[in-house]
Amino acid sequence: MIKTSRKRRWRLSIFSKLLAIMLGTLVILLVIVTVIFALVIFPTSVSTTEYAARRYSQLLAATQPDLEVANKIHKDLGIDIRYEGATGSWTTSETLPTVEQVRNRHAHLSFGHQYHLVSAANGGTYLFAWDVRDKMHRAHQKFLGMLLLMIAGVVLTAYWFQKRLLRPVQSLGDGVARMSAGQLDVVLPLVSHDELGALTTAFNQMVSRVKEMIHARDQLLLDVSHELRSPLTRMKVALALLPEDDNRANLEADVKEMETMISELLELERLRTPHGLCKQKQDVVPIAREIAEPFENGMPGVHLIARPEKIFANVDDEKLRTVLRNLLDNAFKYSLPDSEPVILSLSETPDGVVIRVQDDGQGIPEAQMASIFEPFFRLDPSRSKKTGGYGLGLSMCKRIVEAHGGTIQIENNPGRGASFILTIGDKCEADGGKLQAS
Numbered sequence: 001m002i003k004t005s006r007k008r009r010w011r012l013s014i015f016s017k018l019l020a021i022m023l024g025t026l027v028i029l030l031v032i033v034t035v036i037f038a039l040v041i042f043p044t045s046v047s048t049t050e051y052a053a054r055r056y057s058q059l060l061a062a063t064q065p066d067l068e069v070a071n072k073i074h075k076d077l078g079i080d081i082r083y084e085g086a087t088g089s090w091t092t093s094e095t096l097p098t099v100e101q102v103r104n105r106h107a108h109l110s111f112g113h114q115y116h117l118v119s120a121a122n123g124g125t126y127l128f129a130w131d132v133r134d135k136m137h138r139a140h141q142k143f144l145g146m147l148l149l150m151i152a153g154v155v156l157t158a159y160w161f162q163k164r165l166l167r168p169v170q171s172l173g174d175g176v177a178r179m180s181a182g183q184l185d186v187v188l189p190l191v192s193h194d195e196l197g198a199l200t201t202a203f204n205q206m207v208s209r210v211k212e213m214i215h216a217r218d219q220l221l222l223d224v225s226h227e228l229r230s231p232l233t234r235m236k237v238a239l240a241l242l243p244e245d246d247n248r249a250n251l252e253a254d255v256k257e258m259e260t261m262i263s264e265l266l267e268l269e270r271l272r273t274p275h276g277l278c279k280q281k282q283d284v285v286p287i288a289r290e291i292a293e294p295f296e297n298g299m300p301g302v303h304l305i306a307r308p309e310k311i312f313a314n315v316d317d318e319k320l321r322t323v324l325r326n327l328l329d330n331a332f333k334y335s336l337p338d339s340e341p342v343i344l345s346l347s348e349t350p351d352g353v354v355i356r357v358q359d360d361g362q363g364i365p366e367a368q369m370a371s372i373f374e375p376f377f378r379l380d381p382s383r384s385k386k387t388g389g390y391g392l393g394l395s396m397c398k399r400i401v402e403a404h405g406g407t408i409q410i411e412n413n414p415g416r417g418a419s420f421i422l423t424i425g426d427k428c429e430a431d432g433g434k435l436q437a438s
C-alpha cells in the first residue's frame with residue numbers, strides 16, 4: 001500500500017516529469033543525430049573516401065610497386081595489395097582473394113572491405129583491398145557512443161540543477177500540508193531570492209498573519225468570556241429574586257447554559273498553559289469502562305474492546321473522562337435509528353495508546369473534517385433541540401489530547417459513520433516505567 005502510494009507520488013511528482021521530459025528530449029536528439037549520420041554524413045564521407053581510395057589505387061598501380069614497396073605501403077596505410085602478372089605473383093596478405101575471384105565477383109565482400117582492380121602497364125593486375133568503410137563505420141559508432149554519453153551527462157546535470165532550483169516548491173508543498181494539518185509554527189527556509197524565494201517569503205508572512213488572526217480570535221473569546229462572568233452573576237442574583245414560575249425556570253436554564261459555555265471557553269484557554277493538566281500514570285481501561293457504562297442502555301448502545309486488558313498511560317483522568325464522554329455523546333447524538341452500536345476500543349501501538357470511537361451514524365463530509373475541531377463549528381449551524389450543543393465539545397477534546405502531547409484524527413468508516421482516533425504518546429509500562437514520551 002505504502003509502496004503503491006510512493007510509486008504514485010513519484011509518478012505525479014514534478015521532478016519525475018522533468019526527468020521524463022529530459023529523457024524524451026535525449027532520445028529524440030539521438031534519433032535525429034543517428035538519422036542525419038545514417039542518411040547524410042555516413043554515405044557522403046564513405047563515398048568521398050572511397051573515390052579517393054580508387055584514385056590513389058590507380059596512382060599506386062602506375063608506379064608499379066614490387067612486394068617490398070607494397071609491404072611498406074601496407075604497414076603505413078593498412079592497404080593490402082596483390083599482384084598477378086606474367087612475371088609472377090605476390091601478395092601482402094594470404095587472406096586476399098585472387099584477381100580472378102574478384103573479377104568474377106566470387107570474392108566475399110565482407111562489410112567495410114572494398115576491392116579495386118587496376119591493370120599495370122606491364123600487363124599484370126594489381127588488387128588493392130581497402131577497409132575504408134569499416135574504419136568510417138567504427139569511427140562513427142564511437143562518435144555516436146560519445147555523443148550519447150555527453151548528452152546523458154548534460155541532461156543529468158541539467159536535471160540536478162533544476163531539482164536544486166525547484167527545491168522551494170517541495171518545501172512550499174510540505175509547508176502548505178503542515179499548515180492545513182493545523183500546524184501554525186511553519187517557517188520555510190529562504191533558499192533563493194528569485195520568484196520562488198518571493199513566494200516562500202509571502203507564504204511565511206501569510207502563516208504569521210493567520211497565526212496572529214487566530215491568536216486575536218482566541219484572545220477575543222477569552223476576553224468576552226471573562227467580561228460576561230460578572231453580568232451573568234448579577235443576572236443569577238436578580239433571577240433568584242423573581243417569583244418561581246415557568247419564565248424564571250426558562251431564564252435560569254439559559255443562564256446555566258451560558259455559564260457552561262463560558263466555563264468551557266475559559267477551560268479551553270487554561271489548557272494552553274502547562275498547568276492545565278494534572279497527569280499521573282494509570283490504567284485507562286477502567287476509566288473508559290466507567291464512561292461507557294451510562295451509555296450502554298441508550299440507543300444504539302456501546303461495545304468496549306480493550307487489548308490488552310490493562311493499558312497504562314500518563315494522563316489527567318478527569319480530562320480523559322471529558323474527552324471520552326464528549327466523543328461518546330456525539331457518537332450517540334449523530335447516530336441514526338438503524339445504527340449499529342458504537343465501538344469504543346483501546347489498544348497499545350508503538351506510537352502510544354490508541355483510543356478509537358467508531359460510530360455507525362451520519363458520518364462527516366470530507367470537506368468539513370479540517371474545521372470540525374474549531375470552536376463553535378457545527379455541521380448543521382442551526383442548533384436543533386435533539387442534538388443541543390454549541391460546537392465546543394470537539395475543540396475541547398482536541399485541546400485536551402494535544403495538551404497530553406497526543407493527536408486526534410477523524411476518518412469516515414468504509415461503510416457508514418465516523419471514527420475519532422486519539423493517540424496518546426505518553427504510555428507507561430505496567431510496572432511503572434515510562435516507555436515513550438512524545
Ligand code: ADP
Pocket residue numbers: 326330331334359361362363364372377378379380388389390391392393394395418
Ligand atoms: P456539538 O456540541 O455541536 O456536538 P462538537 O464540537 O462536539 O459540538 O461537534 C461539532 C460538530 O461536529 C457537531 O455539531 C456535529 O455536526 C459534528 N460531529 C461531531 N461528532 C460527530 C459524529 N460522531 N458524527 C457526525 N457528526 C459529528
